[in-house]
Amino acid sequence: MSLLADWTRGRHEAAGFAYDTYRRGRGPGIVVVHESPxxxxxxxxxxxxxxxxxxxxxxxxxxxxxxxxxxxxEAARVVPRLCVTREFTMFATGVSAPLAEWLRSLARELHAGAGGPGVGAIGMCVTGGFALAMMVDPVVVAPVVAQPATPLPLGARRAADVNLSPDDLAAVQERVAHGCPVLGVRYRRDWVTGTRFETLRRELGDGFISVELDGAGHATLTDHRHPTAVVRVVDFLRERLLGQ
Structure with a gap:
């Protein structure tokens, strides 16, 4: 039986892109953007x-x-494709992924149907920075950056880059200044996250809440799931979306 059997399949088209989606549940909305593979x-x-x-x-x-x-x-098959596809920015610095506007549109659609104060956005690994790009739209009120890995940390400049254009970074800073915090989770010795958490602390100040776990794991919420990370993420979402 498919693990998605209880999920409703749909398709969202916006900004020149179209992808399948799976939806389930009731209450305020959360967009979970999966990682590789x-x-x-x-x-x-x-x-x-x-x-x-x-x-x-x-x-x-x-x-x-x-x-x-x-x-x-499977990861070895997928990652090289991501390096050449137009939706992602695996190497470029100082730019937001072209897919960001599609994700913002998806968040707006979800909020229109689910209601609540806004939606949450969780990006992971190669999509980690997408949660930041999504919060440029004020409908996203609970952004979670999990082990951000793009651009690939080849050199100090890429390792520090948070996958945002200057304009989008300024918009994120403004959102944070007006009370929308960003939650980040990673393993301390996960090399693919580079120095991005240091960048986020510098650019967002106290508005960046970091959860850094001991060890050299990677996928904090899935493959290398850590209970502390899961609890902190769920608590953050409940506070921001449910007022709990």
Whole structure:
């Protein structure tokens, strides 16, 4: 039986892109943007957990397989494609991913249907910085940056880059200054996150809430799930979206 059997499949088109989506739950909305290699069982299970916590969750399927186990060979197949696709920015610095506007549109659609004070956005790994780009739209009130990995940390400049254009970074800073915090989670010795948390602390000040875990794991909410990370993320979403 498919892990997505209880999820409603849809399709969202905006900004020149079209992707399948999976929706489930009731309550304020959260967009969970999956990591490499795709919409894995661990990502779906995390989405189910958020549904059980009282949220409407949308899982966009952006690349890779749906509900296939996260095998090393699958990641080796997917990542090179992401390096050349126009939706992502795996190497460029000082730019937002072209897919950001599609995700903002998806967030607006979700909010229109689910209601509440706004929506949450969780980006992971190669999509980690997408949560920042999404909060340029004021409909996103609970952004979570989990182990941000793009641009790939090849050199100090890329390692420090947070995958935002100067204009989008300024918009994020303004949102933070007006009371919208950003939550970040990572393992301290996860090399792919580079020095991005240091950049976010410098650019966002106290508006950046960091959860840094001991060890050299990577996927804080899924493959290398850490209970502290999960609890802090769920608590952040409840506070921002449910007022709890």
């Amino acid at each position: 795709g919409l894995t069982p661990e990502v779906i299970e995390f989405g189910d957990e958020l549904v059980q916590s009282g949220f409407t969750v949308v899982l966009p399927h952006l690349f890779g397989s749906a509900h296939a186990p996260p095998r090393t060979w």
